[in-house]
Amino acid sequence: DIQMIQSPSSLSASVGDRVTITCQASQDIRKSLSWYQQKPGKAPRLLIYDASNLEAGVPSRFSGSGSGTDFTCIISSLQPEDIATYYCQQYENLPPTFGPGTKVDVK
Amino acid sequence: EGQLVESGGGLVKPGGSLRLSCATSGFTFSSAWMSWVRQAPGKGLEWVGLIKSKTHGGTIDYAAPVKGRFTISRDDSKSTVFLQMNSLKTEDTAMYYCTGHGKFLFARDYRGQGTLVTVSS
Numbered sequence: 001d002i003q004m005i006q007s008p009s010s011l012s013a014s015v016g017d018r019v020t021i022t023c024q025a026s027q028d029i030r031k032s033l034s035w036y037q038q039k040p041g042k043a044p045r046l047l048i049y050d051a052s053n054l055e056a057g058v059p060s061r062f063s064g065s066g067s068g069t070d071f072t073c074i075i076s077s078l079q080p081e082d083i084a085t086y087y088c089q090q091y092e093n094l095p096p097t098f099g100p101g102t103k104v105d106v107k
Numbered sequence: 108e109g110q111l112v113e114s115g116g117g118l119v120k121p122g123g124s125l126r127l128s129c130a131t132s133g134f135t136f137s138s139a140w141m142s143w144v145r146q147a148p149g150k151g152l153e154w155v156g157l158i159k160s161k162t163h164g165g166t167i168d169y170a171a172p173v174k175g176r177f178t179i180s181r182d183d184s185k186s187t188v189f190l191q192m193n194s195l196k197t198e199d200t201a202m203y204y205c206t207g208h209g210k211f212l213f214a215r216d217y218r219g220q221g222t223l224v225t226v227s228s
Contacts, residue, residue: 036152036213043218044152049210056215087152091209094168096142098152 002026002090006099014107019075021102023088028068032092035064035073038101039084047086048073080106109133109216113205116222119195127190127222129205134216136186137161140208143179143190145201146221153201157208158188172198195226 003026013019023033031051036044046055048064051071061076075082083106088099115127129141140163143155156169158179167179178191188205203224207217 032209034210034212038152043204043221044213045218046210046212046214049214053210089152089212091212094157095170096154096209096212098154101151 001095002029002093002097004088004090004097004099006088006102008102009100010103010105012105012107013078015078015080017078019078019082019104021073021086021088021104023066023071023073023099025069025071025090029090029092031067032090033064033066033071034089034091035062036087036089037082037084038087044087075104078104078106109218111205111217111219113203113219113222116203116224118225118227120228121195121197121226123195123226124191124193125195125224127192127203127205127224129188129190129219131186131188131205136181137183139211139217141179141181141188142206142208142212143188144204144206144212145199145224146204147198147201150201155190155203159208192224195224197226200224200226 005024033051035048038044047058052064063074065072085101085103087101110132112130140159142157156179159166176194181188202221204221211217
């Protein structure tokens with residue numbers, strides 16, 4: 001199985017800050033990577049697919065980049081409604097595997 | 108917009124069985140590859156399994172922890188996917204979500220509210 005390493009595991013930032021989350025795959029997954037946002041008590045929500053494509057309806061302050069084994073999700077200007085846990089996930093190979101998550105909160 | 112409604116969760120004793128359903132609408136279900144994903148309380152996301160569309164052979168794949176105990180099936184006439192869970196263990200306690208596959212996992216048209224399964228004596 002492909003292992004996904006995500007960092008940091010948590011972070012605290014101020015409103016308006018640029019937030020960066022990284023994800024590393026244990027082998028080449030090309031661009032077969034998604035990012036999800038999950039708020040407490042809610043189902044995960046797809047933010048970015050194919051490493052850099054924004055899902056419809058997702059604010060443009062979210063962006064993704066990377067290919068191969070190293071990926072990044074950036075929130076360009078953190079908003080209070082962005083408080084959530086973020087997960088990366090590869091779908092290059094079965095089984096699809098998730099990173100352990102990054103919990104983002106506001107200082 | 109797609110809608111997914113999971114049902115069938117509840118409290119069950121270890122060794123027991125439960126059948127989850129996921130009724131869908133708003134997209135062409137017969138063409139969709141459908142997945143089950145679970146999340147134990149306070150933990151991360153774990154893929155459970157996948158059923159492909161019949162045009163892609165209807166192939167089913169399972170995660171190792173559930174293989175041999177869980178069975179995924181689909182009824183295209185009812186736009187519904189099922190998860191039959193047998194020989195349940197306490198570690199199967201989780202919120203269970205049905206969703207799409209690949210870049211459609213938890214996408215806007217492929218996201219339900221989940222159903223909670225609690226395995227406890």
